[in-house]
Amino acid sequence: MATVKIRNIVLGEGLPKIAVPNVGTNEDEILSAAKEIAAAKPDLMEWRIDYYQNGIEDHEKLVTTAKKLREVVGELPILVTFRTKNEGGVLELSEDDYLDLIEDVIEKRLGDAVDIELFHDEKRVKTLVEAAHNYNVVVIMSNHDFEKVPAKDVIEFRLKKMADLGADVPKLACMPHNAEDVLTLLTATTNVNEEIDNPLITMAMGDIGKVTRVAGQVFGSSLSFGAVGKTSAPGQLSIDDLRDAENYLKL
Numbered sequence: 489m490a491t492v493k494i495r496n497i498v499l500g501e502g503l504p505k506i507a508v509p510n511v512g513t514n515e516d517e518i519l520s521a522a523k524e525i526a527a528a529k530p531d532l533m534e535w536r537i538d539y540y541q542n543g544i545e546d547h548e549k550l551v552t553t554a555k556k557l558r559e560v561v562g563e564l565p566i567l568v569t570f571r572t573k574n575e576g577g578v579l580e581l582s583e584d585d586y587l588d589l590i591e592d593v594i595e596k597r598l599g600d601a602v603d604i605e606l607f608h609d610e611k612r613v614k615t616l617v618e619a620a621h622n623y624n625v626v627v628i629m630s631n632h633d634f635e636k637v638p639a640k641d642v643i644e645f646r647l648k649k650m651a652d653l654g655a656d657v658p659k660l661a662c663m664p665h666n667a668e669d670v671l672t673l674l675t676a677t678t679n680v681n682e683e684i685d686n687p688l689i690t691m692a693m694g695d696i697g698k699v700t701r702v703a704g705q706v707f708g709s710s711l712s713f714g715a716v717g718k719t720s721a722p723g724q725l726s727i728d729d730l731r732d733a734e735n736y737l738k739l
C-alpha cells in the first residue's frame with residue numbers, strides 16, 4: 489500500500505495515527521486549545537475552521553490566526569477542515585463561498601493538509617486537488633452521513649471516487665443504528681483497502697460505532713479522531729483512551 493506523508497507523520501503504516509480536532513470559536517480559544525492539544529502529543533491537529541466564524545468572514549484573520557497557530561504547535565501537522573452544515577458542520581456557506589475558502593486555505597497554505605468534501609462541483613473539486621498538490625498540501629477527501637450508514641456498494645463507490653479524483657486519503661464517516669451497520673462500514677473499508685493503493689480513513693459514529701475508532705489497524709483505517717476536551721463528533725474517545733485501546737489491540 490502507498491503511504492502518505494503529512495509533515496513528519498506517515499499514514500498507511502504502523503498503528504493508525506491520532507488526530508485531535510481544535511474547535512475553538514475565536515482566536516484566543518483556538519490558541520489555548522492548540523496549546524492543550526500539542527501538550528497531549530497527538531500525531532496531527534485538525535483545525536475545524538467552521539467553528540471560527542470571524543475567520544470565515546475575514547480571511548485575513550484566518551491567515552493571521554494560522555500563523556500564530558503554527559507558532560504554538562511547532563512541528564505538529566495541521567489538517568484544515570471546513571465542515572459544511574449539510575455534513576455536520578456549524579456554519580452555513582454557499583457553494584461558491586465554500587470552494588473559494590478551500591482555495592484560499594490551499595494557496596495561503598494554512599495547514600499541511602486540507603479536507604475537501606466529495607459532494608461539491610466536480611470540476612472545481614478536481615482543480616482544488618491539483619492546486620493542493622502544487623502547493624504541497626495533502627488532500628483528505630471526505631463524506632459524512634450523520635443519519636445512517638449508506639449501503640456497502642455506495643460506501644465503496646464513494647471512497648474509490650475520491651481516489652479517482654486525486655485524493656491522497658479518502659475518508660468517510662457515517663452513523664450506525666445497529667451492529668449490522670457497523671459491519672457494513674467495516675466490510676466496505678476492508679474491501680476498498682484491497683482494491684486501491686491509498687490509505688483510507690473511515691469511522692462509524694455514536695456509541696455503537698466506537699469499536700471502529702479503535703480497530704483501524706485490523707480493518708484498514710489509517711487515522712482516528714480523538715478528543716482533548718471538546719469532541720467534534722458523536723462517539724469520539726479521549727486521546728488517552730484511544731491511544732490505550734490502539735495499543736491493546738496492536739497487531
Ligand SMILES: O=C1C[C@@](O)(C(=O)O)C[C@@H](O)[C@@H]1O
Pocket residue numbers: 509534536569571630632659661691693713720721722724
Ligand atoms: O471527518 C471527521 C471525522 C469526525 O466527524 C469524527 O467522526 O470523528 C470528526 C471531524 O472533526 C472530522 O472532520
